[in-house]
Amino acid sequence: MSLLVSEGAEFSASGVVSARHEPSIASVGDYVALMKPRVMSLVVFTALVGLVIAPGHMHPVIAFTALLCIAVGAGAAGALNMWYDADIDAVMTRTSNRPIPQRLIAPGEALAFGIVLAAFSVGTLGLLVNWLAASLLAFTVFFYIVVYTAWLKRSTPQNIVIGGAAGAFPPMIGWAAATGDISLEPWLLFLIIFFWTPPHFWALSLTRTDDYARARIPMLPVVAGLQETRRQILLYSVVLVPVGAAPWLFGYADAIYGMTALVAGFLMVAFAWRVRNEREGARADRAAHHLFAFSIIYLFVLFAVLLVEGGLGGW
């Protein structure tokens, strides 16, 4: 199956486009956009937290190298995702202005760009930091592209639940870069992001159901309906309260973190409760937007407190 987009370019289901070969006018900025810089910044931030709270000392140059490699690896995953999803990006309002649908970068160029960045980031992380962190980074890119993008995204409404693991790995990679090992603490950070992802993404998808339906992506609101999505958002938000507080409950973080996590967790549930009860029109959209916005603040605040505690030696 393929979708004819414009003369000389044809987007297929795999995202591969056969197009006239024309000299590119892509700017450096277009390639930066291909790396999803906003996602990269969140990845770097959570990886930094994993790296800072890990025990032991890490030379600043090695720490910088690790974060740079993780950032570039995330950028590679973003580029490969845009290569594969070029067909659905072209029909979704939110993504139609990306470099490939805009025909600024050819899909083959995006594929090559992503592969080169992935290889360099994993290789450099292995050679200059350690191979456990490099292996985790390689697995994360593989999981995001093959498991989430190519398989789950188009086949199941649980796509972002399972696929959310890819976004949850960065603090674990940061920890592994610092220690060369994996213990319970980074798993707790993994679980926080893992359980945070569904309410975060479903809140966004509630207001873009038509977009996802047009692109034939089986997001939960498209497949199971808005009410079921609102119910599951609330369920995941409730589970997120103890999971968010787990680093404190297990004795790895102090009471300031614990209180912050509990207060933020209950606020998250309150926003999710409002989403569940506001079912019609602009008020429903507003409630979903508020939950989406707060979910970003939630994650940032929890990890920022961990970062400060880790920086002060409190972890």
Next chain:
Amino acid sequence: MDGKPQRIVLSEQQKRSRRARSIAIALALGALVILFYVVTLVKGPGVLNRPM
């Protein structure tokens, strides 16, 4: 056929874009070289010790 090879003539915009991309690639490769050099200095002989 006049026997001359067909050639693509780049527009000014295409030339500017290509130049900017080439400079970005050069800077990235230069940064990579510097990074490896600095890490080698930081790690010293330990640079050859790469634990799993």
